[in-house]
Amino acid sequence: RPKRMSPAAITALKGNRPIVSLTAYTAPMARLLDPHCDLLLVGDSLGMVLYGLESTVGVTMEIMIAHGQAVMRGASQACVVVDMPFGSYQESKEQAFRNAARLLKETGCDAVKLEGGAEMAETIAFLTSRGVPVCGHVGLMPQQVNATGYRSQGHTEKEAEKIHRDALAIDEAGAFAIVIEGTVEPLAREISSKLSAPTIGIGASPACDGQVLVSDDMLGLFNEFKPRFVKHFAELAPLISEAAQAYAAEVKARTFPGPEYTFQPRARKD
Ligand code: KIV
Ligand code: NA
Numbered sequence: 489r490p491k492r493m494s495p496a497a498i499t500a501l502k503g504n505r506p507i508v509s510l511t512a513y514t515a516p517m518a519r520l521l522d523p524h525c526d527l528l529l530v531g532d533s534l535g536m537v538l539y540g541l542e543s544t545v546g547v548t549m550e551i552m553i554a555h556g557q558a559v560m561r562g563a564s565q566a567c568v569v570v571d572m573p574f575g576s577y578q579e580s581k582e583q584a585f586r587n588a589a590r591l592l593k594e595t596g597c598d599a600v601k602l603e604g605g606a607e608m609a610e611t612i613a614f615l616t617s618r619g620v621p622v623c624g625h626v627g628l629m630p631q632q633v634n635a636t637g638y639r640s641q642g643h644t645e646k647e648a649e650k651i652h653r654d655a656l657a658i659d660e661a662g663a664f665a666i667v668i669e670g671t672v673e674p675l676a677r678e679i680s681s682k683l684s685a686p687t688i689g690i691g692a693s694p695a696c697d698g699q700v701l702v703s704d705d706m707l708g709l710f711n712e713f714k715p716r717f718v719k720h721f722a723e724l725a726p727l728i729s730e731a732a733q734a735y736a737a738e739v740k741a742r743t744f745p746g747p748e749y750t751f752q753p754r755a756r757k758d
Contacts, residue, residue, distance in 0.1 A: 513537070604625070
């Protein structure tokens with residue numbers, strides 16, 4: 489069984505070839521995606537996608553640990569990164585280390601991801617210098633929804649300069665890769681060319697060093713809303729609806745379960 493990619497191996501892909509990443513929340517999905525991905529992200533987007541929450545703010549450490557463990561059972565070669573949930577790292581670098589160590593120890597994952605720019609640089613340096621590889625996340629930051637809402641980033645000069653500074657700060661702090669979300673192309677291109685860490689874009693143009701999407705989005709499985717940057721590589725939702733409809737019809741008509749799905753007593757030799 490091949491060994492999983494390390495965070496350092498992800499960093500080394502920069503300038504070499506694009507990094508392929510998708511989210512995974514469960515063991516069977518991780519097993520399906522793993523052969524095609526460099527990095528599997530156990531994203532806190534699971535709060536919305538799996539649990540029907542309004543935002544990612546309500547996601548807990550316990551939820552991230554349970555799904556991190558599930559994904560680790562299905563992943564054999566991709567680097568597995570688990571999101572730190574809102575409130576588990578913003579208070580202090582010590583709090584961040586305590587919770588990051590829990591994620592590493594209790595799931596066996598390879599790295600953690602946290603949202604934030606210059607204000608998180610000290611925390612990222614603290615973690616990386618103590619054995620916790622950290623993936624950064626700048627631009628649109630869903631955990632900031634209560635402060636900023638969801639909107640694409642980098643439209644004004646002032647906003648673009650701040651995001652640029654933020655990305656540089658966490659790069660210097662030692663992030664092994666940096667997710668850029670919902671950010672205009674020229675800024676994503678500029679940041680990608682300046683940083684030593686690879687950038688992984690989601691709604692941040694092809695200029696990034698890699699791409700990530702929420703699997704349920706790109707599979708057409710989660711259709712509550714579709715951000716502009718989501719491409720459907722499949723349409724699974726109608727397949728599931730049709731299967732459920734067909735099942736319901738067969739149960740009502742008593743055509744399921746037929747004889748091939750039914751146990752009969754074994755013939756006894758008396
Ligand atoms: O939670 C998530 O799925 C993410 C990715 C979209 C980058 O943070
Ligand atoms: Na996330």
